[in-house]
Amino acid sequence: MIVDGGPSGSGAFLGVERSLSGRAWRQRPAAAAVVRAHMQGLGLDEPMARALASRGVGADQGADFLTPTLKALFPDPSSFLDMDAAAAAIVDALSAKARVWVFADYDVDGAASAALLVRWFRAMGADLPIYVPDRLTEGYGPSARAFDTLKGQGADLVVTVDCGAAAHAALDHAASIGLNVVVIDHHLMREQPPRALAVVNPNRPGCNSGQGNLAAAGVVFVLLAALNREARRRGLFDGRAEPDIRAWMDLAALGAVCDVTGLTGFNRALTRLGLGVMSAWGNPGLKALLAAAGAEARPATTNHAGFILGPRINAGGRIGRSDLGARLLSTDDPAEAARLAAELNALNVARREVEAAVTEAAVRRVEASGAHEDGSAVVVVEGEDWHPGVVGIVAGRLRERWRKPVVVIGVDAVAGVGKGSGRSQPGVNLGRAIQAAWEEGLLLAGGGHAMAAGLTVASDGIGAVRDFLNDRLAGESQVAAGQDWVELDILIDPGAATRDLFDAFERMAPFGPANPEPLFALDGVQARDAQPMNGGHVRCRLVGADGASIRAVAWRCADLPLGQALLAGQGGLKIAGRLKADDWNGRRGVQLEIEDAADPRMA
Template identity: 45%
Template structure:
């Protein structure tokens, strides 16, 4: 257990130590913040935190963070130090895993031509790259196939399988796709092309015809690992492949070191927003350690080209590496990300990285233009109908590769579900839409109902995201249908606009010690968010615009100065209150800011309430 740390001064403020007038102002009258949210004060009481700290041997701040995440004092060590030894599932618990491993090893040992068919996002790329590197260990090269997002759409098609058959492939392994490709798999079966499906997406109905289908979310899979990303499913498969080779007489020294693949597994897990629980936590924690070795030529090349330090943290991967790798699949060559991650020569990797970097710069500009237009539409919608539950924006020529990420940004900005629809030459005859939701509103269900009502040509998804195809002249009808019964969503939308504060902290406590405590409770990601920290009655002593629309500010709450930054807020309500001499309650994240080898504390502002 960790030794108990005694802070040099007061750090965490609890409900019973808060100013009663301020707490009434924030909680009881439901003051709406700059982002249109309601803040709920920290739910922990000092006695519970003290008891947890005494039982666990941790300091009060770390105890509060773990308590807020539902960790018991008995589970502290497993949470803070997740290990593959303790959390790794038995590969045989996955339906068809042993069959898939046997088929793939048969192909490997007999020298058959094998293709990996990958989705075009980071999860697909990291999954394919793991398999490519595994086969290279034995001197064999997999054939790579990645569908074009615009021309071919998502997942396998009959045409793609026919092409691979005509090229003389003996076996196809699909990664991060395939479980729902019923027609395509049926065609592969008819032309005698064996397909092993490795997927993690939800499945409905019967298992399609294929050589093997490994998916922890298939109805008859008893693994209990439905939270895995495709990269995690593939990593478990690699363990099954090693086990199968040992059964066939291979010595352990002849087998790949699977730990060397964990950086790819972690990258796919994080970028696909897989919940950071169970073995996923171990994948990320151990994968970050592998990153320290700087063995991934592709990641080093991409960092070098983009002027970044070698990736070390979750933030480096999700906000630095991930968007650049996705750029190829969104607006360019969908094969680039996998080729980069599988690359073993720096000269080759640098060339690919430069292409991805250039595409990402184009993607950012395209996204910015669409975002501005979509935001304007949504603001007009809310001005006329403030209670609109599901927001819909649409436009001609909006690039199909960025409508999803645009919907995600607008969802974060307006804190309600957003669907962004584009149409034009690149879309074909129908307009295409992509939506992102907030907790409490099942957007996939709403889209499915619109499809069942005949408004959409096709549509569906899950609670937090969905996609659709619709005739252009029916977009207004769709907008009306989604909002014709607002009473169904009122309670859910109100809950979605609530924010739970983890702890209240004095400005004087924002030091490297607090950073280290917060980092110990990580890693942070899906279903394990960064701690939201509130600083109260902070005066803005300095404010300036940096970059295009960010703000750098200096705050002082009477106990200490706080260096802070707020991203993409200029001209927005949050940016409007970040002006000199305003007094605000501010909500955000404590971050480690590293520059030229030196680390400092930076407060990343998420939201604020103007006091005076």
């Protein structure tokens, strides 16, 4: 049975004012008129229509949301500030047979962005070498040292992707040595752009593209359309096939998912269609990496991109060679792809071990001091020799645990420098606060997004940065904490949690920021056959009053109130969770991934 489970808009869903994670529950608010419009116009049942309306899908937007197309949603490349100038500069260099390099960030988005450009150049009969800075020795983004190296190797033009928008000093140096630069980025930046032939960034002040939710790979994908248009205008396709950029949408989707971008509008279309392209597993690097991970070549989902492929591609930049990911995604040689995939998979195993050790140490340090529950706006924790390649992942884990922004800093005691990464809560713009700290002279470097940011700081200045961030974010964090609801879609009985229900809501995929995965509630269930798993996970069956049950899992919670309630086999629980496909041994079922629980006896 599926029922409407609580008040809409305001008020506690199922009466849960404080769950085992300390949060209140509410049903996602939705305008009744829009719900009716979706039911009538799209032929949807009420729960599905309500889910669309609650995600801001307007009465006239449902068809484009459920069946997005590039034709309907692709933006005019010229709407991006400097896009035409960037395309002209790159085609100029290509036509002149100038030496062009792509300079990429070392994460998935940077690797995918670089691979997109490499593939376009290859289709045009040209080589495009890749330069990716080393995380440990060069840090993030362009530097004078890197530009000197590229100039020494004969570069005439450098295209930076997923970096460069804030690299004023480095780009000033590039200009001083006669090296031309085009910047393609999406990170927050200052009003005044750096010195370059073009700075394309949908988050650049003055850019009217309306595409600020794109990952860098999405911006590069639009650039490829601009390059095709510019090359077509110059007659470069006379006697040559025009590159079909749609064949590379899998790389754009990979960047969008792994950079945790808002999956709405054009970005949603690009991601959904890109996952469709990925499903053919035609990219040799992605196919090899999937095999190295021991995963089946099934239709691609955000799970493939975000949890199987992404961490392995990132492993090269985190604790290995920074260019491995970009090389993997750009190669057409299956043998080379297999070698690179095996190396990245091994690095990912090592990365997990390093991450677990740093996470454990950080949790001990913070919880011993009480900094996670002292009312502060942000947790800033540092430790000597914490690998800078994993601090961002650890910050994300701790943010989930404590429900507040977290910055984790690895300190090099010999150099007296800490390199850190932060993850934030919705409603708290951590990237803007980090940028402000840099402008105040408290950081050696810093910047990022609202939800994620990086910084470099003198080790003796960490205390001042902690105080600054707590003061700066106090107001935002107070508001965000009051809005840290568990937002649910519908109440169901365990017996109604079927594959048909899962498949119906999968029409809304891909899920991510701005399009959250549907969250279902169960009421009055008991956890049975609960078992702890490696990594602090808990498996169990959730059994309703009528005896119907569903398999369930809760991640990284064995030492938290949620995990303890499940392991104790408590009954009468209210459960919030996401339905996931369960195809083990061909069963084609579902299981519930538990997000939260409430015990009425503990209210």
